[in-house]
Amino acid sequence: xxxxxxxxxxxxxxxxxxxxxxxxxxxxxxxxxxxxxxxxxxxxxxxxxxxxxxxxxxxxxxxxxxxxxxxxxxxxxxxxxxxxxxxxxxxxxxxxxxxxxxxxxxxxxxxxxxxxxxxxxxxxxxxxxxxxxxxxxxxxxxxxxxxxxxxxxxxxxxxxxxxxxxxxxxxxxxxxxxxxxxxxxxxxxxxxxxxxxxxxxxxxxxxxxxxxxxxxxxxxxxxxxxxxxxxxxxxxxxxxxxxxxxxxxxxxxxxxxxxxxxxxxxxxxxxxxxxxxxxxxxxxxxxxxxxxxxxxxxxxxxxxxxxxxxxxxxxxxxxxxxxxxxxxxxxxxxxxxxxxxxxxxxxxxxxxxxxxxxxxxxxxxxxxxxxxxxxxxxxxxxxxxxx
Amino acid sequence: xxxxxxxxxxxxxxxxxxxxxxxxxxxxxxxxxxxxxxxxxxxxxxxxxxxxxxxxxxxxxxxxxxxxxxxxxxxxxxxxxxxxxxxxxxxxxxxxxxxxxxxxxxxxxxxxxxxxxxxxxxxxxxxxxxxxxxxxxxxxxxxxxxxxxxxxxxxxxxxxxxxxxxxxxxxxxxxxxxxxxxxxxxxxxxxxxxxxxxxxxxxxxxxxxxxxxxxxxxxxxxxxxxxxxxxxxxxxxxxxxxxxxxxxxxxxxxxxxxxxxxxxxxxxxxxxxxxxxxxxxxxxxxxxxxxxxxxxxxxxxxxxxxxxxxxxxxxxxxxxxxxxxxxxxxxxxxxxxxxxxxxxxxxxxxxxxxxxxxxxxxxxxxxxxxxxxxxxxxxxxxxxxxx
Numbered sequence: 159x160x161x162x163x164x165x166x167x168x169x170x171x172x173x174x175x176x177x178x179x180x181x182x183x184x185x186x187x188x189x190x191x192x193x194x195x196x197x198x199x200x201x202x203x204x205x206x207x208x209x210x211x212x213x214x215x216x217x218x219x220x221x222x223x224x225x226x227x228x229x230x231x232x233x234x235x236x237x238x239x240x241x242x243x244x245x246x247x248x249x250x251x252x253x254x255x256x257x258x259x260x261x262x263x264x265x266x267x268x269x270x271x272x273x274x275x276x277x278x279x280x281x282x283x284x285x286x287x288x289x290x291x292x293x294x295x296x297x298x299x300x301x302x303x304x305x306x307x308x309x310x311x312x313x314x315x316x317x318x319x320x321x322x323x324x325x326x327x328x329x330x331x332x333x334x335x336x337x338x339x340x341x342x343x344x345x346x347x348x349x350x351x352x353x354x355x356x357x358x359x360x361x362x363x364x365x366x367x368x369x370x371x372x373x374x375x376x377x378x379x380x381x382x383x384x385x386x387x388x389x390x391x392x393x394x395x396x397x398x399x400x401x402x403x404x405x406x407x408x409x410x411x412x413x414x415x416x417x418x419x420x421x422x423x424x425x426x427x428x429x430x431x432x433x434x435x436x437x438x439x440x441x442x443x444x445x446x447x448x449x450x451x452x453x454x455x456x457x458x459x460x461x462x463x464x465x466x467x468x469x470x471x472x473x474x475x476x477x478x479x480x481x482x483x484x485x486x487x488x489x490x491x492x493x494x495x496x497x498x499x500x501x502x503x504x505x506x507x508x509x510x511x512x513x514x515x516x517x518x519x520x521x522x523x524x525x526x527x528x529x530x531x532x533x534x535x536x537x538x539x540x541x542x543x544x545x
Numbered sequence: 546x547x548x549x550x551x552x553x554x555x556x557x558x559x560x561x562x563x564x565x566x567x568x569x570x571x572x573x574x575x576x577x578x579x580x581x582x583x584x585x586x587x588x589x590x591x592x593x594x595x596x597x598x599x600x601x602x603x604x605x606x607x608x609x610x611x612x613x614x615x616x617x618x619x620x621x622x623x624x625x626x627x628x629x630x631x632x633x634x635x636x637x638x639x640x641x642x643x644x645x646x647x648x649x650x651x652x653x654x655x656x657x658x659x660x661x662x663x664x665x666x667x668x669x670x671x672x673x674x675x676x677x678x679x680x681x682x683x684x685x686x687x688x689x690x691x692x693x694x695x696x697x698x699x700x701x702x703x704x705x706x707x708x709x710x711x712x713x714x715x716x717x718x719x720x721x722x723x724x725x726x727x728x729x730x731x732x733x734x735x736x737x738x739x740x741x742x743x744x745x746x747x748x749x750x751x752x753x754x755x756x757x758x759x760x761x762x763x764x765x766x767x768x769x770x771x772x773x774x775x776x777x778x779x780x781x782x783x784x785x786x787x788x789x790x791x792x793x794x795x796x797x798x799x800x801x802x803x804x805x806x807x808x809x810x811x812x813x814x815x816x817x818x819x820x821x822x823x824x825x826x827x828x829x830x831x832x833x834x835x836x837x838x839x840x841x842x843x844x845x846x847x848x849x850x851x852x853x854x855x856x857x858x859x860x861x862x863x864x865x866x867x868x869x870x871x872x873x874x875x876x877x878x879x880x881x882x883x884x885x886x887x888x889x890x891x892x893x894x895x896x897x898x899x900x901x902x903x904x905x906x907x908x909x910x911x912x913x914x915x916x917x918x919x920x921x922x923x924x925x926x927x928x929x930x931x932x
Contacts, residue, residue: 159721159785161560166553172802173548334546366786367769371762379755398546399753402802411798415559415789 159366159415165323166409168303172332172402174394177293180212183329187289188247192240194221194261196253200295203339209252209293219244221264224253227431227438228260230275230311237264238274241288251292251327255299258292259307262325265290278309278320287324293331296340297400298348298439300355300407302330310432315518317432319424332405334398338391345391346496347439348404349384353377354423354442355407361453361461362529364417372412374468379403384496420528423449426537428523429515436505443498444505447490448543453530454482462486502544512541546753546802552710553796555690559719559789561781564680567599570716574676575634579627581608581648583640587682590726596639596680606631608651611640614818614825615647617662617698624651625661628675638679638714642686645679646694649712652677665696665707674711680718683727684787685735685826687742687794689717697819702905704819706811719792721785725778732778733883734826735791736771740764741810741829742794748840748848749916751804759799761855766790768879775883807915810836813924815910816902823892830885831892834877835930840917841869849873889931899928 171179184191191213200206210218219240224233240246241264251261267274269286276282294302301307306321340348353376360373380403386396406412426449427441454462459478466472466485474481494500502508519525520534532540558566571578578600587593597605606627611620627633628651638648654661656673663669681689688694693708727735740763747760767790773783793799813836814828841849846865853859853872861868881887889895906912907921919927 159560159782159789161563163556163558163566165556169550169552170801171550173546176548179550366766366789368762368766368786368790371765372759375755375758375762378758379753382754395546398802399755402546402753403755414557415785 160364160417162410162414164410164414166303166326166411168326169329170303170332170405171329173398174333174335176331176333177208177212180209180293180331183291184213184216184248184250187291187328189215190217190245190247191219192221192237192244192246192249192264193218194224194237194249194251194253194257194264196222196224196257198222199339200252203295203336205252205293205295205336209250217244219246224257224260226256227308227310227317227435228256230263230278230309233260234263234267234274234309237261238267241268246288249288249290251290252295254294254296255301258290258294258301258327259299259309261290261292262287262301262305262307263309263320264288265325266322275311278318284322284324287322289328290325291329291331292327293333293336294401295336296344296348297337297397297404298351300352300404300409302327302332303405304409306408308428315429315432317428319428332401334394334401337397337401340391342388342497343437345384345387346498347437347443349380349400349439349496350443350493350498351439352404352407353380354439354446356380356412357446358419358421358423359413359416360465361458362413362417362419365413366415369413369416370464370468374465376403376406376412377469381492388496420525422525422528422530422532425519425523425525426540429519430502430507433511433515434505434507436507440498440505443493444500444502444544445540447486447493448540450486450489452536452540452543454486455530458530502541507545509542509545512538516541547751547804549797549801551797551801553690553713553798555713556716557690557719557792558716560785561720561722563718563720564595564599567596567680567718570678571600571603571635571637574678574715576602577604577632577634578606579608579624579631579633579636579651580605581611581624581636581638581640581644581651583609583611583644585609586726587639590682590723592639592680592682592723596637604631606633611644611647613643614695614697614704614822615643617650617665617696620647621650621654621661621696624648625654628655633675636675636677638677639682641681641683642688645677645681645688645714646686646696648677648679649674649688649692649694650696650707651675652712653709662698665705671709671711674709676715677712678716678718679714680720680723681788682723683731683735684724684784684791685738687739687791687796689714689719690792691796693795695815702816702819704815706815719788721781721788724784724788727778729775729884730824732771732774733885734824734830736767736787736826736883737830737880737885738826739791739794740767741826741833743767743799744833745806745808745810746800746803747852748845749800749804749806752800753802756800756803757851757855761852763790763793763799764856771883807912809912809915809917809919812906812910812912813927816906817889817894820898820902821892821894823894827885827892830880831887831889831931832927834873834880835927837873837876839923839927839930841873842917845917889928894932896929896932899925903928
């Protein structure tokens with residue numbers, strides 16, 4: 159078991175009408191608020207109006223239009239400018255993981271005099287950040303319960319994970335009803351995202367019986383509840399459990415004491431969505447089973463057997479190789495069954511830039527230290543198998 | 546799924562040599578420290594000397610001699626007095642859950658002008674508390690990761706759970722090596738404590754697939770690793786995983802969104818140890834299977850079947866009643882196998898005060914709202930069956 163230094167101070171206010179506590183929560187941070195959101199879905203579901211109604215006595219500056227795979231330019235830069243100009247005291251992020259990730263970068267940038275890119279690339283360590291409160295409308299990334307965000311810079315094809323304990327949301331509001339209107343496509347992508355977060359932590363060299371059980375429970379619950387959400391988008395219980403599952407994805411609670419796996423599928427997918435701006439969860443779902451097949455070996459087979467037996471209920475008396483291959487197939491077929499296009503070409507991605515992406519990943523992502531080390535050739539193979 | 550409002554801001558510094566960060570951590574809180582500990586085991590293992598050596602430049606006031614089932618008088622009162630007299634800035638609790646529970650009550654009392662009993666009984670809501678840092682030497686209560694403590698007042702046979710978000714430890718140091726010297730008796734009692742914490746959250750009306758899996762993983766891991774710790778007290782990996790498991794016991798993470806079970810075994814055991822000052826974990830181990838048998842019914846049987854199949858690997862094709870009874874027997878035999886005296890009479894407790902205890906519990910513990918409501922007669926029956 160590995161040493162660790164862990165903390166997640168975020169307060170979770172979860173359930174129907176959680177938002178009733180919003181006014182009290184916000185009051186503790188100040189009256190000058192930057193309200194961040196995305197393309198307007200929060201207006202369609204009435205959440206925007208509800209927030210404005212609750213916060214009538216606050217001074218609200220708005221940053222709308224934050225895109226999926228949130229962009230450094232214009233969103234982060236614009237947010238930082240607005241915070242400084244309006245002496246913002248707290249950021250209220252209303253939306254999914256992209257809005258929240260962007261808000262985290264803004265929170266740090268607002269307290270820094272130089273170019274926020276210095277912080278995101280760790281050239282300079284942030285000394286402070288604005289407090290963040292969020293109202294989540296998508297179960298997927300777990301950003302509501304971690305201190306990281308992923309920011310894309312289009313002109314350099316960079317998609318960078320920016321992590322700092324200063325960036326934990328102070329309070330996350332999680333009302334499963336706000337996810338009722340999430341499309342089937344985004345529901346499935348959210349599930350794939352959270353499942354991959356779990357898989358990235360489960361497949362490692364050194365893990366505990368406890369963490370293995372936690373991860374297996376996550377995966378079973380995510381599959382069961384996603385199917386229910388797709389069958390009935392307003393199934394409160396299924397949406398709620400899915401929301402809770404996703405919350406645990408990235409704050410480390412699933413792998414305390416485990417060795418670091420290197421998060422290889424994320425490393426590969428980040429290049430894919432930096433180059434092609436695809437939906438993160440779909441990219442992960444496509445990469446995951448190809449990566450699994452690529453790393454299956456005598457060294458890793460026992461992990462796959464455990465995964466197959468405990469997650470998919472496979473017969474433990476079968477030959478190991480058969481269980482492992484079945485488990486990988488089950489993973490693939492589950493993603494396919496929830497409607498994810500399981501080939502890169504279906505997302506409009508051809509072989510043209512695979513060499514370039516593989517090189518970018520090999521140089522920037524440190525996968526030589528992953529659970530199963532991956533060379534540029536390995537990455538090229540996984541990407542090619544995913545076409 | 547139930548609404549919840551959840552937070553655990555404690556920082557966990559876990560692993561070999563975690564204590565190397567102690568000086569930096571303490572410096573952030575101030576130089577005037579109240580060092581709390583128990584009967585001297587921290588001196589035997591060299592931890593007391595190590596702490597003093599690390600904190601040579603701190604002003605340390607000591608409160609030794611805190612007993613198991615920590616006492617309001619003298620420990621809490623004496624600690625509060627020392628804090629006020631010495632203008633203490635931070636409490637450093639070195640020991641097990643009893644020392645830490647006592648330290649929490651002191652932390653609140655030190656910031657209150659009246660009788661600290663007012664706070665513990667919720668007559669007055671605490672407005673502030675001293676920060677607490679702890680170094681844990683026993684895997685059991687989970688107090689290192691929750692905001693509650695249990696305080697006994699001998700003259701009134703009260704044993705009261707005192708819970709307030711102000712009482713989360715700021716930082717908990719968890720070095721599994723400090724538990725190498727824990728006796729077989731205390732190792733087993735710690736396991737029973739943590740298993741019961743899990744069982745109290747698992748047996749409820751409304752739970753999630755996710756939480757059920759978390760709890761089942763906890764129970765399997767606790768049993769597996771306790772056996773290893775008993776076979777080899779210096780098995781680092783087993784001690785470490787046991788320590789991590791116990792940490793999750795009481796902060797709610799195992800049951801977010803579950804309905805409240807009422808924690809009936811704890812309610813009953815608290816009276817037992819208030820009247821007889823027995824080891825909490827042993828009391829719980831004795832009560833648990835008797836309580837299970839008492840509440841087994843058509844309404845609860847599916848929960849017992851799930852428990853039996855997923856925790857003990859019982860054959861799911863057997864008749865339900867058989868699985869449920871076997872699961873309860875397995876629980877009993879596991880506790881017996883790790884050396885816990887499974888009858889109250891073995892702890893010197895006879896039938897004499899059962900009526901009195903049952904009345905005390907029925908009046909004070911609100912078990913009419915438990916998962917399976919318990920009347921005074923039910924409690925009497927469970928206690929009598931435990932003799």
